[in-house]
Amino acid sequence: MEQTVQRERKIRIIPATKPVSTSGRASGSKQRVAAYCRVSTGSEEQLTSYTAQKAYFTQKIGENPDWEMAGIFADKGITGTSMKKRTEFKRMIAACKRGRIDLILTKSLSRFARNTVDSLEMVRMLRANGIGVIFEKENINTLTESSEFLITLFSGFAQAESESISKNVIWGIQKSREAGNVPFQYKKLLGYRRGPDGQPEIIPEEAETVKRIFRRYLDGCSLGQIKAELEKDKVPTSCGVQSWTYQVIHNILVNEKYIGDTLLQKTYTTDCISKTVKKNQGERPMVYVENNHPPIIPKEIFYQVREEMARRASKRKVMQKTGKTEQGKYSAKYALSELLVCGECGTPYKRCTWARNGKKRIVWRCVSRLEFGTKFCHNSPTLDEDKLHRAILEAINGLDQTGQEITE
Known part of the structure; x- marks a missing residue:
């Protein structure tokens, strides 16, 4: 048998030759x-x-x-x-x-x-x-x-x-708003500019655009139709461009500044680190300042627009077995949209295109009759669009001929 040779274990330390650089780069170069x-x-x-x-x-x-x-x-x-x-x-x-x-x-x-x-x-x-x-x-x-x-x-x-500075700034802004000091972003607000006294004053040309938007909305136009009309007439926005968006038009219609009032603290910043901006839904106090500046829109018109918005938003198509079916979401596509209602069941009328023997016929029909036949609505008439238009035109002409007395 071979004998195991015992070897002596040795440890040798190799010294460093270069100093450690505190900058993270080896020495010897810049x-x-x-x-x-x-x-x-x-x-x-x-x-x-x-x-x-x-x-x-x-x-x-x-x-x-x-x-x-x-x-x-x-x-x-x-x-x-x-x-x-x-x-x-x-x-x-x-x-x-x-x-x-x-x-x-x-x-x-x-x-x-x-x-x-x-x-x-x-x-x-x-x-x-x-x-x-x-x-x-x-x-x-x-x-x-x-x-x-x-x-x-x-x-x-x-x-x-x-964080301390942020809290102090928020406190100062809150006290300033409670005192009725209203900040105005003139660059983003159509119809107003800073006057010589530092207060808001009306720009007549832009004010006409604002009035036009409110008027057309109450005439039954959708936001898309108003947008198309403004762009067709090359009407500029508050930023001076001729391209409008649905959101810009909607913001004008709901902005209380156009009736001379101002609602402060609509949004708030959660903290000074994330700087997340949230819509104020009761988490922070709000301040409403009435008669702060000259109005462009009468208050009754402004609140009529609010009611019309609520009416349009509440229109949802309900498929129920009650026989009364809502028309669905708001439409302003045709002249008679939203204006015709069935006298028997109270359901709105809908524009339809009938095709027979290669010929097309435009008619207006009760939505309940279209969905359920005669189950709930039995005698509602089908109305030809041409006849409807002629009848409405005759009624308008007749009213015009009766003079101012009946109009009043």
Whole structure:
């Protein structure tokens, strides 16, 4: 048998030959250093700070022989609680992911982000790629071991400060509205402009467009028909374009500003971090200011439009065995739509096209008769559209000939 040879186990340590770089890049070559600047408002003081930050970092990076400029990224008039609109910040992060930046300089944590979650997420992502961030005010380098605790602490302070400021601003706005101070967005409001005294005044040409929209709606026109008429006549919107949408027309019809009143706090922002805007359905107090400015539309016309909207919205087709069937959703396609009702069962009439022996005949028929035959409605007549039109025309001419007395 062979004897087992015992071998002596040896451990040898190989010493490091290069120092660890705190910037995440090996020593021996210049670091590509970028700077991030941000101011949250467009005030003169903030813009001065914005310019000073850019000049300071440009000089600092240029004076260091171990650094080379990788860019100055600066967001102006942008909040730090969200990443959504910070285009320069996102461009800087994209450059980091492409390996074009080794180190980022910034004034303070609040300039980098006022959202604790965003701060930690970005710092961790950059550190995983060997990229450090130096916050000068707090004296933090994110590549050091204790940096995450300090970032969490200082970011929490910055977020709490933003939340406190947000609450103070909301309180101020609420008190201002309770005092009857009404903000006007003239660029989006057809018919009004800021007058010499700072108060709203009516623009006569645009006011005629507003009156036309209300009038045509009460005439029975649908939003689509009003849209087509306005575009055909090349009537401009409040933005000066000649392309209308259903939503714009609807918003005009329900806007209480056209009767001289204003409802405040229609929407609210949930919090200063997500900045989600929701429709106020009783979650926040609302303020209604009457007779705030000159009206374009009489109140009786405005409320007639509201009633007509409710009537049209309530029309839903009901297939029941009662014999009385609603017409369905509102239609303004034909001149007699919504105007003819069966005298026997009270069901609306519907326009139909009958074809027989290659000939077409346009008639109006009780919807109940069309769906159920004579089960519920027995004697409703079928009316030829041509005869109906002639009868209506004769009635209008006859009324015109009787003079003003009967009209009154």
